[in-house]
Ligand code: HEC
């Protein structure tokens with residue numbers, strides 16, 4: 001009895017991993033096609049979908065091992081070197097990855113690989129990863145505790161807050177909160193978590209969208225082209241303290 005109930009637990013676990021992997025595949029291809037449609041009702045991203053067999057299961061334990069140690073036989077560099085233990089990086093040039101949505105991480109890794117997000121360091125890192133590695137690492141990172149940060153600049157916090165919460169009506173800038181959620185947790189699977197992210201990193205991304213270095217989101221290119229340097233800095237600093 002006991003044994004069979006353990007077996008059925010195991011089977012249920014496997015099944016849910018398989019379901020997750022299918023979900024990840026769908027959301028990635030869905031994003032590629034409908035890359036930038038209007039904000040959609042949030043799909044039940046982390047929900048357990050019905051079982052389907054024959055797909056490789058997503059394995060966060062393998063993802064954790066690859067994240068922490070890399071794989072020198074395949075030239076995979078340990079992500080922890082820059083992104084820190086459990087996705088909590090130590091400096092603002094390297095983004096925090098803790099508690100980021102799995103489908104978003106997978107999308108970024110494939111965008112680095114296909115060049116629609118041009119960053120010399122991460123293009124090299126992503127080139128060594130298979131789709132299965134990406135899914136495994138994303139599953140591991142999405143389960144880590146979110147990072148907390150603080151806004152540093154008292155002088156711009158009101159400007160940052162008003163842009164984040166209400167946008168800038170006179171310039172047609174939409175409220176960031178509409179897609180990234182009021183507390184910065186994002187909305188799975190499309191809209192990334194922002195709360196606690198380094199201001200320096202987020203500011204650099206807004207510039208990259210505006211300058212066309214990061215070409216993987218029409219929505220964000222449209223938002224960023226309307227923001228001044230000062231507005232970008234203010235909202236990036238405000239987001240660092242959101243939780
Ligand atoms: C040498 C340092 C370094 C290593 C090692 C490294 N990264 Fe990165 N990573 C970066 C930098 C720098 C960026 C920001 C790139 C940019 O500005 O677009 C980044 C960005 C990312 C992003 C995008 C985050 C976001 O919020 O959009 C993901 C995902 C990521 N890295 C995953 C990984 C994974 C997985 C590994 C290991 C296989 C890895 N990185 C190894 C430096 C590194």
Ligand code: HEC
Nearest residue numbers: 039174175176179190191192202205216217219220223235
């Ligand atoms: C219509 C929805 C929408 C709105 C409004 C929006 N964003 Fe985004 N944002 C996105 C999406 C989608 C992505 C992920 C793009 C991708 O897949 O690479 C993103 C990504 C980002 C990133 C990169 C995050 C990372 O980890 O690399 C930053 C920074 C950002 N948004 C800031 C903002 C700010 C600031 C505002 C308000 C001025 C804003 N966004 C408004 C949809 C939106």
